[in-house]
Amino acid sequence: MHTILVIVQVLVALGLVGLILLQHGKGADAGAAFGSGASGTVFGSRGTANFLSRATAWLATVFFATSLALAYLVHGAKAPTSVTDSIPQQAPATAPVPSVPAAPAPSADPAAPKAPVVPE
Template sequence: MLQTLATVSHVFLAVAIIVLVLLQRGKGADAGAAFGAGASGTVFGSRGTTSFLSRTTAVLATLFFITSLGLAYLAGQRTEPDSILERAPVTAPASTEMPSAIPTPAQDGDLPALPADEPPANEQAPPPQ
């Protein structure tokens, strides 16, 4: 419950920070205001929205940082399994002998005998004349 609440507030803070950063004017906008392109008096005072948006962004960034640390702490305290494989019961193998993935080399007695009229595979047959 607490982790869900922290996650929702974390996402909300992230979206709010993005919106506030996009609302702020860049430094190049001040040069345009000097030539009459922008209004110097606004609802937020003679300094404009710069100080209000900057302070709000700083507060939201601090809260975002705190929720990040809180989520990291809550994730470290989790004790229940995270995946289905971790929930699966562990069963013992049917036999005590472990199956070998590497085949054992064949002994001389294990090989089938070659017919007498064919030469062995590693020897070259004489060329026909």
């Protein structure tokens, strides 16, 4: 069943691409207004717009239905309720933190020896 749905999905997707490429855009209507000869087509003067748009809508509906069916077949009722539910839980790492001796605080006594200044 899965393979049949994938084949139908691919064929419908190719059909959608073909139908969408066959349709003319909004800008093509200006040429038809000046007598571009659209009445001599197979579907008539406005027949292609109705046929192609309806066929596109039907193929889009079939594409949507097969997408939902494939998603249900792949995941079904066992799908997690949340994305975070599918992440495996790990215990936090408790590595010992090395102790670093603190630097001595500067002395407030002006007579205390100072560190030598090294020129750069």
